[in-house]
Amino acid sequence: MTGTPDRAAQPRAGAPLTCLLVDDSPVFLTAARTLLERQGLRVVGAAGTAEEGYRLARSRSPDVVLVDIALGTDSGFDLAQRLATDATTAGTTVVLISTRSEDDLAELVQASPAVGFLPKAELSARSVLSLFGHREP
Amino acid sequence: MGDEARAGDALRRLVEAQATYRRLASLVAEGAPPAELFQAFAGELGELLPRGVVAMSRYGEDGKLHPVGTWSHEGDSSGTDAAMAPVTARPGGQGPGRPAPGAGAEPASPGPPATVQVPIEVEGRPWGAMAIWSADAALPVDADERLREFASLMATIIANAGSRAALAASRARIVAASDEARRRIERDLHDGAQQRLVSLALALRAAEAKVPAEDAELRSELSAVADGLTELLDELRSIARGVHPAVLDTGGLGPALRALGRRSPVPVQLDVASGRYPEQLEVSVYYVVSEALTNVAKHANASFVRVEVAVHDRALHVIVADDGVGGARLQAGSGLVGLRDRVEAVGGSLELHSLPGGGTSLEALMPLPGS
Numbered sequence: 001m002t003g004t005p006d007r008a009a010q011p012r013a014g015a016p017l018t019c020l021l022v023d024d025s026p027v028f029l030t031a032a033r034t035l036l037e038r039q040g041l042r043v044v045g046a047a048g049t050a051e052e053g054y055r056l057a058r059s060r061s062p063d064v065v066l067v068d069i070a071l072g073t074d075s076g077f078d079l080a081q082r083l084a085t086d087a088t089t090a091g092t093t094v095v096l097i098s099t100r101s102e103d104d105l106a107e108l109v110q111a112s113p114a115v116g117f118l119p120k121a122e123l124s125a126r127s128v129l130s131l132f133g134h135r136e137p
Numbered sequence: 138m139g140d141e142a143r144a145g146d147a148l149r150r151l152v153e154a155q156a157t158y159r160r161l162a163s164l165v166a167e168g169a170p171p172a173e174l175f176q177a178f179a180g181e182l183g184e185l186l187p188r189g190v191v192a193m194s195r196y197g198e199d200g201k202l203h204p205v206g207t208w209s210h211e212g213d214s215s216g217t218d219a220a221m222a223p224v225t226a227r228p229g230g231q232g233p234g235r236p237a238p239g240a241g242a243e244p245a246s247p248g249p250p251a252t253v254q255v256p257i258e259v260e261g262r263p264w265g266a267m268a269i270w271s272a273d274a275a276l277p278v279d280a281d282e283r284l285r286e287f288a289s290l291m292a293t294i295i296a297n298a299g300s301r302a303a304l305a306a307s308r309a310r311i312v313a314a315s316d317e318a319r320r321r322i323e324r325d326l327h328d329g330a331q332q333r334l335v336s337l338a339l340a341l342r343a344a345e346a347k348v349p350a351e352d353a354e355l356r357s358e359l360s361a362v363a364d365g366l367t368e369l370l371d372e373l374r375s376i377a378r379g380v381h382p383a384v385l386d387t388g389g390l391g392p393a394l395r396a397l398g399r400r401s402p403v404p405v406q407l408d409v410a411s412g413r414y415p416e417q418l419e420v421s422v423y424y425v426v427s428e429a430l431t432n433v434a435k436h437a438n439a440s441f442v443r444v445e446v447a448v449h450d451r452a453l454h455v456i457v458a459d460d461g462v463g464g465a466r467l468q469a470g471s472g473l474v475g476l477r478d479r480v481e482a483v484g485g486s487l488e489l490h491s492l493p494g495g496g497t498s499l500e501a502l503m504p505l506p507g508s
Contacts, residue, residue, distance in 0.1 A: 025328065031336035035343040070327065075387070099331040101374055103399055104384040107392045120335040121367045124342065 017129060020060060021046045022053030022079065023068040023097070032066070032123055039125030050074035054082055057089045064132050065089075066123075067114070069098040069105065077112050084113035095131050097123065154286060157181045161294050178291050179208035182267070182284075189272045193257075193291075195265035202266055253281050257288045259296050267291070305484070309417075312482040316381075316420050323381035331373055338366040382423050389413045390446060393423055401430045403439050403459070409446045414453060418503055421479055422446060422455050425487070428472045429457035429499045437461025437497055451505045452485075458498035465491040473499070 019041055023029050029046040037043055044060045047053035050071050057065050065083060069076035076096055083089040094114040098105060102119055109117040116131040164177050179191040190209040194202040253276060254268035267288050269280065277283075341363040348356045377383070384393045391409050398405035413419070426444055433442050439461030447454050467473050467489050477487040485503035 025332040025336075027336045028332050028339075031339040031343070035339045035346070038343045038346045069387070070383075077387070099327060099335055099370070099374065100383055101378060101396075104378070104382075104393070104396045105387070107395060108384075108388045121338050121370050123339060 016040055016042045017064060017125075017132060018042045018044045018060075018062045019064040019066055019128065020044055020053065020056055020062040021066050022048075022050065022071065022076070023066075024048050024070075024072040025068075028068075028120065032120075035123065036125055036128070041125045041128065050076075050079040050082075053079055054086075054089075057083055057092060058086070061089075062092065064093045064095060064128060066095050066097050066118075066128070068120075069096050069100065077108060080112045080114045093132050095128065150283070154290065157287075158290055158294075161291075162297075176206050176208065178294075179206040179267075182269070182287050183208045189276075190270040191267070192270075193265060193267050195257075196263060205265070251275055253284050255281070255284045255288045257292050257295070259292045259299065264292065264295060305482075308478075308482040309484075312479055313417055316417060319381040320386075323377050323383055326373065326377045326380070327383065331370065331377070334366060334370050334373065338363050338370065341366065382420075382427075385416075385419050385423055390419050390422055393419075394426055394444065394446065397423075397427055397430060398444065401442065402434050403430075403437070403442050405430065405442045405444055407444050409444070410448050412448075415506060417483055418453055418505070421483055421485075421503060422453060422501070424479060425455050425476055425499065425501045426457055428476050432465065432472070433457070433459045433461065433497070436465065437463075439496070448505070451507070453501075453503045453505060455501040455503075456498060458496065460496045462493070463491045463495045463497050464493040465489060465497045476501075 019036065021029055021032055021036075021043060023032070023046075026048065029048070033043045033046055044062050045056040047056050051074075053065065053067065053071075056062075067076040067079050071079065076098075080094045080096060083092055083094055094112075096105075096109055096112065096114045096117045097120050098117070099120050102117055105117060118127055118131065161177060161181060164173070179193050183189070183191045190207065192204055192208075193206045195205045197203045251271045252268065254266050256266050257264045267284060269276065269284060271280075341359055345356060345359040345363065348359065382393050384396060389412075391411060394409050395407055398407050414422075426446075430442065430444075433439050437459045439459035442457060442459045445454070445456045465473075467477065473487070473489060480487040480501050480503060483503050485501060487499070487501045489497070489499055491497040
């Protein structure tokens with residue numbers, strides 16, 4: 001990757017992929033936003049709670065919502081379910097993220113409406129796009 | 138009565154009291170419920186003393202005595218039913234009334250007493266009282282003395298039962314406190330150190346993305362540091378999981394045990410009853426399976442492990458059985474001893490069956506609350 005946005009970060013001609021971050025760790029939100037924007041995605045919002053995430057997902061219609069599984073007292077799985085069942089957000093791609101182990105969570109991710117899981121340390125524009133490309137039509 | 142006869146009497150009483158003590162002590166050891174114990178105490182007392190009603194009461198939080206057990210010679214053909222009726226059904230009236238709490242021996246009429254009550258003191262504190270009402274005109278002259286002996290015997294048994302219950306409760310609290318501390322440490326690691334490390338790794342990747350294409354050396358250095366951070370995160374994640382399996386909180390036993398199965402180098406066949414159980418039980422089941430699978434991988438030389446978690450008779454049954462070399466033992470220093478302590482702390486039991494050449498099976502049984 002270079003200093004210019006990755007061409008792959010543009011799912012539609014001329015328009016970068018838009019994403020919303022939902023995570024209760026402010027330090028992670030800042031780092032993730034910087035990285036993803038630098039790699040060519042457009043971060044349209046960052047939410048610290050499930051409720052705020054739900055609200056922003058409805059109002060800003062991002063292509064992808066990145067949802068932390070452990071949202072303080074809330075569950076990222078519940079938010080994913082809520083986004084999938086709400087008519088306004090049902091078309092949005094949800095990707096679950098966590099610092100916890102992928103193989104511990106694999107089964108729960110499988111059972112959720114999310115398209116997939118990303119370990120937080122492996123977050124990048126490329127990995128998000130790859131999951132976005134694999135969403136079911 | 139001559140000296141010999143008196144000595145014989147005393148000896149007989151001692152033998153009877155010893156036999157009684159053994160019967161009651163074994164009931165206590167079997168963990169009989171309090172109500173059953175009180176009935177047994179009163180019944181034994183009834184056997185030792187002449188026909189009548191025996192009652193035991195205990196001080197409640199209101200400072201008053203509340204009956205906890207009564208016993209009578211019902212079915213006696215003596216025709217003195219009135220005197221045999223349950224204590225609570227005798228509000229005054231003819232015959233011996235109910236003695237006042239702690240009043241001690243109080244004759245209902247001149248002459249030998251028909252009613253005796255003595256206090257029960259457990260470890261120096263008033264606990265309750267025992268009383269007898271005679272169906273005959275009078276109680277034997279030594280009734281008070283015998284009742285006191287019995288009350289003291291019972292106080293010892295009650296104190297022992299109390300110590301036992303206190304010990305079990307304290308053991309359960311220690312395990313619960315340790316689980317809670319481990320859960321907190323895992324959460325602190327997750328919310329604190331892990332988030333910060335992940336963020337640093339992402340910040341490095343962001344910096345890396347800004348390096349001009351021609352500076353390949355700087356780019357590869359940054360990349361190496363970010364990779365190192367990612368490895369460190371993996372290590373920290375595995376430590377955190379060892380401290381507390383957070384997946385239990387999210388998904389319960391099924392996903393947690395299946396994840397253990399996937400990490401096991403020996404193929405695992407899992408059969409886990411669905412449903413959620415109290416936290417402490419889920420954590421205990423997880424540790425039993427985790428420790429057993431670790432042992433299988435290390436020592437069993439097995440080709441196959443079967444893990445089964447099922448609910449029978451209001452208890453969780455866990456079996457981990459392999460087809461390996463067997464010969465495992467529950468010995469000091471083995472992780473299994475700590476595991477047995479944990480399982481016993483929740484009122485369960487842990488058994489190891491492992492004959493040389495016959496494979497090893499570890500079985501745990503943990504009662505569900507309310508059983």
